[in-house]
Amino acid sequence: MIKKWISAYRMSFIRTIVYMLQASEYNLKDYFSWLIRVKSFKSVMYRKSLVLTTKTKLLLLILWLMIALGILAATVVGLSVQFPVIYKMFILAALFILMPVLISFGITIPLWLGNIFIQKPREKIIISKARSRLNDNKAIKIAIAGSFGKTTMREILLSVLGAGKSVVAPPGSYNTPMGVSKFINTLSGSEDIIIFELGEYYPGDVKFLAEIVKPDIGVITGVNEAHLSKFKNIENTQATIFELADYLNGSKLYVNGENELAKQKSKFYDSVLYSSKGCGQWIVNSSSTSLSGIDFVVSNKVKSLNLHSNLLGSHLLGSLLCAIEIAHQLGLKDDEIIKGVANTDSFEHRMQPKNIGGAIVIDDTYNGNFDGVIAGLNLLKSLKAKRKIYVTPGLVEQGSKSHEVHNKIGQKIGEVNPDIVVLMKNSVTGYIVEGLKKAQYEGSLRIEDDPKNFYENINMFVSKDDVVLMQNDWPDSYN
């Protein structure tokens, strides 16, 4: 506690506070829990640093003004003849000791006021403009919801459908109302298909987004413990994601049949399940995976298609099948579908292979969910390598299930039995180690205190014919 308090008395404290607000996406609940949880303000900006925007510059200015006011107040008290010396000393000491608390909590007041009087009205205007713009847009809208795999599904649909239609989607992880609305306001109106990811952070989020986007087709990629710390229980997560199904109310809905929680819930809706065995009219006759991708043959009652995707991992077969079925339904020709599938490629930080001096390093660091971890480990198991190296910090936001989830991860890692396991040290490391012990893992275990240094120097640890799988990410806000 004392160490934390002392660490606030640095010139960089102001920037650190604003960084914490920015990294929490100005969600005050997340910011406060981070503020309470942090052990030292000295090491907060570890992986990333403050990005200067209009908002952050304003916050910095306000904070400096608060400090200036504090100094002024201290000066006034100090020069005042009304108070006895002992009282003055007490007030000045209190101001000095409480300054970090006053600053770090006090900044939320102008933020909150700004949110109510400036941000929210602004957002309302942007979202309203987006709604009416999208109403006039004749494109087919596809919405994707799920605890995991949304961005992967978006990219697959973009590639497959893009081979025969004009398809657009918001860039990056624009899956919030503001992000989606800003994107909509840039549309030209000439698009054939628009694909949206519907981000879920709290109950009601998916419903709100669905009402903006008004999808014609929905895809639910799965339900798991991601963001459980916000949802509190898995039923809330399930219900929130299926707000998309509620909205669609009988329109085309595709659901990941390989995810038990999604499959269970899908029974209450008119939906088409997709899996690595098939989707709709398509069944998978054969498939094989390697470091160069997935080769598979699908057929319906009339024909069969030989397909190749550059994506890694058989767990993505289901998503590809879903995209093929949607493409077929939307009128794409066979050669367009084949070309579209061939265009699918790994996305940044999602099962993205890189060659480093003859070693293949698969960067799956944007994967943030249990199913993704299992899929990655299954891929690692299937590959041939001189050495297999598995790297993870664990999963954030697993809430009350964290111990159980990480135990399972540890056990799965043990079963796959890579030659080397590298764990980035944090609050869940012990749980993973427990799981490894249960699986009687006998390979080499390394616990890394400085993850950034490790990732930046991965090339020093690998050699030709090694395969390294790096999964998951542990942002500063979870330290």
Place this chain on the structure above:
Amino acid sequence: MKTVAVIFGGRSTEHDISIMTAISSVIKPLELSKDYIVHAVYINKAGEWFSDAKLKDIKFFQSGNINDWMNKTKSVRVLFKDGLTLIKPTKFGESKISVDIVFPAMHGTHGEDGELMGLLEMSGVAFVGCDMTSSAIAMDKVLAKQVTQSDGIISTPWVTINYSSVAKSSDLALQKIDSLKYPMFVKPAHLGSSIGISRVKDQEQLINAIEVAGHYDEKIIVEQEVSNLIEVTLPIIGNDELTLALLERPILKDENFFGFETKYMQGGKKGKNSDSKGSQGYSELPANIPKDIYRNAEEVGVAVYRSLGCSGIARIDMLIDSKTKKVYFNEVNPLPGGLYAHNWRMKGISPVELVTKLVDLAIDKKNKDDKYQTSFNTSYLKQF
């Protein structure tokens, strides 16, 4: 954990290269291994020794503040007792650090040439790489050829020129090289990194090249170029049992030899599709040559390594006449020029594994050398 001192810099034309090698190829992987406590020991161009954690960061050297820092900082002292001890100045006095292993990372003169190794052998500390004798021979291109020739290893025809004897009259030089055919290479006998080397096609170029080489060294070697040339290099590690890396073939530019600029300044294949810099991005790995020539080159490389008494690590440069299939010994590069981590990585040994293996080899060598008796009690003095 064992303590490793990495010594780099020095009074050498390759001083800056040594800094880069030490920090990126030695200190960084040693620290990443987490098996050692690593101390950086820097010898500046004036020959003063310093040791500080700041010296592990290349940005410190690039910042331009190093000279100011050295002016304000006390040198590190070295104590030759129970091996090697560093006496480092601290804020409140001094601290003594007992060194278990030294990792030399000095290129060129007053370091790579065996001078440092001699000091280390005297102290009795374990150190990585070739000993004093083989380092001194390796550093002298003439001596290296003479020693290997005695073991039946062929080199392209060559002559030695002493610069002071030919400086006044070029006729002497021309007489000496009479037995050689153009084109030829003129090289300072003791330098590395292709500094001072010229390729010459006629007498005028030859005289100029001798002048250039003479700026760096009294002893100059003139070598006849190999026809139908394939240039290869082979890193080898080991003491008794040897492990060979891949035979590597530098891809030659218009200059027709792998000069300093190409090696260190051009970022390999102009940075395109390559995450390596310098020579590391500019070679065929493994060399795409017929299998019989490949094997022969490996055998010659091993023969040279043994002939010169190398230990730890060294890299053997060879010239191959692709028509006659003859493999000629060219020169040998002990530490740190012999490291070539990019090659070892392709062979299957990561940079971290490479340095840890080298440290292990150093310890093994010391343990073996310690078994030899080097002193004993006599009554010799009593007779006086």
